[in-house]
Amino acid sequence: MNERPGAVAGTSVAEEVAAILSGLGVDKAAFTGGTRVVRSPLTGEAIAAVPETAPSEVAAVIGKAEAAFQAWRKVPAPQRGELVRLLGEELRAAKAELGRLVTLEVGKIVSEGLGEVQEMIDICDFATGLSRQIYGLTIATERADHRMMEQWHPAGVVGVISAFNFPVAVWSWNAALAFVCGDAVVWKPSEKTPLTALATQALFQRAAKRFGGVPDGLLTLLIGGREVGEALVDDPRVPVVSATGSTAMGRKVGERVARRFGRSILELGGNNASIVTPSADLDIALRAVAFAAMGTAGQRCTTLRRLIVHDSVYDALVPKLKKIYGAIGVGNPVTSDALIGPLIDKGAYEGMQKALGAARSAGGTVHGGGREREAEAPEAYYVRPALVEMPAQTGPVIEETFAPILYVLRYRSFEEAIALQNGVPQGLSSSVFATDMREVEGFLSATGSDCGIANVNMGPSGAEIGGAFGGEKETGGGRESGSDAWKAYMRRQTSAINYGRTLPLAQGVKFDVEG
Known part of the structure; x- marks a missing residue:
């Protein structure tokens, strides 16, 4: 193996990580002085100490996201797509730095780290186009002088639980679609890889500043372990939870979300x-x-x-x-x-x-x-x-x-x-x-x-x-990213309009009363 050009001589992984995070606009306090120690798999050394979200703080974070959703759902979908387009621009500008951070925090080879950021850019392009293609159906009706249709509305707050192996790309599959669909996002990254999440949040904030008028709390982070994740999963104000990880984890998430009649998008094991x-x-x-x-x-x-x-x-x-x-x-x-x-x-x-x-x-x-x-x-x-x-x-x-x-x-x-x-x-x-x-x-x-x-x-x-990404059986049945996966982040509504002067009932039912 030959020495790779571009390695920073005399610079530790921790120093390079700090320089990248600071350069992307992450406050130093967000990756120093905390209780969650982050180690680079490249060397095993500690590279950051991240403050954690207390389980008792999760409800307030979700409340902030819920308030952001109330405002964001009123913004026309093509305008929501403009925010995602700007996020894609920020990712393009920071591709080298964020890709490098993926390598330093996860251990991926350089081309794979860059490829993960390119995947984020690609889904932003996809979602921007989608913002002008969110569609319903006009449905044939059996009643005279009636029109029946299907439309899609924003679902609400979407919880995203991501895994260490794709610390930012899988988030983007969910978040880019959720944003154009009119949802707010609460993101719990893997406790092993919070630094790339902090960097991504900083880039999102840059895009939001350029966009103007983005409600505070549209994207929030929860950094911590199982208890923080459970608090997110159990909150009834989060109608959709997308979780990527092991089958064992997904089984617990699915059961807890189903208990409150929420919806799960599960991306689990693959043999x-x-x-x-x-x-x-x-x-x-x-x-x-x-x-x-x-x-x-x-x-x-x-x-x-x-x-x-x-x-x-x-x-x-x-x-x-x-x-x-x-x-x-x-x-x-x-x-x-x-x-x-x-x-x-x-x-x-x-x-x-x-x-x-x-x-x-x-x-x-x-x-x-x-x-x-x-x-x-x-x-x-x-x-x-x-x-x-x-x-x-x-x-x-x-x-x-x-x-x-x-x-x-x-x-x-x-x-x-x-x-x-x-x-x-x-x-x-x-x-x-x-x-x-x-x-x-x-x-x-x-x-x-x-x-x-x-x-x-x-x-x-x-x-x-x-293409829609996901699998069957113990893989969970969820679908993310392309095709019509966007529907999982919205709620379906069927409507019928009577524009006539009579009231025919479906299935030929007669119910005549004197008025």
Whole structure:
């Protein structure tokens, strides 16, 4: 690995983080002197101490957001879109700094940090256009001299709970749509990655100042742990809660929101698979699998975790894949050209080792998976990605481990491959590598992949913002970002207008009374 140009010689991660935050307009008090210590996974060092929101303060924050919503919903949607357009401009201007901050706080390689900010910019563009396309329907009615229609109104305060692995992009999927729909947003970022949230809030405030007239509280932050999240989830003034994280977390959120008849948008676990068929272009498959399985150190919800390979191509593909796994660079992406950065923390490393131990006990052959660079960074957790050849889809293969572990399985018939693909509790993303159109169409049919995302001749990760993002089964069923996902942030209203001089009733009901 070569030293990466642009690394700041003699500057600690903490110093660089402070410089970026200050440059983006974040008050120094917001990242110093608090009780929540933030550590960079690159080195393990403490880089900030963030003041936390007390659970008792959450109600007041939500009250502020509710007041902002009351005003914001009166602003015409295209004008609301102008605010989001200005936010996109601020993100463009600060792309390098915010992308760098993502790398420093999360450990992503530089191009992925920048790519996350680009995703925010893209969804701002999408939402700006959407602000002039929020539509209802005119519906045929059985009653003479009547018109029936459907329209959409702002839902209210939207709570957004985001995860560490995409600390700002997933927020933007929700917030950009919520803002143009007329909602206010209360954001609880992961307690592991609050700094990028503070930076994003500062950029939003810049856009709001340029826009003028943005009600105070349209975007508010809650920084803290589980108790703060529970207070947000339980508040009846928050009709929509979007939560990204583990299935266990989502199950608790969904139950608590449902208890008060709120609405949940859940983006949870993804135990994603790719099928490599006999007709596959193996060169494309090899490159796609490498990124999908190892990118972001295996810490994407769409990371490829199961590779289902036909017997006839297994020996042509898997040895080449093992070679890539053994040679790929692992290290600090700020100071080297490594493609694999660190795991987020010690807990992630321990979870990975536990899964690999279970795989060995289940008869798996483990290649890689050991810790690297421990001597130079004892508090950082760099690992060699693991490729595990499994005799069957059992034990840890059924579970999602948020680490770079790829389980490889053999299959003989396409029906067997589909059964393996669908034979897990999660249902987020999937893909098939094939040039046989019967297999391609079968994979995409009602009897094929049961996931919310199904790709052909590419990996399961790297979704674009234009399509609705989300999955089925224990992935939660939520949809964010593109297509008609905007409807989740609004309330539907069906209306009928009688413009005649009589009162015909639906279904031919007669109810004549003397007036």
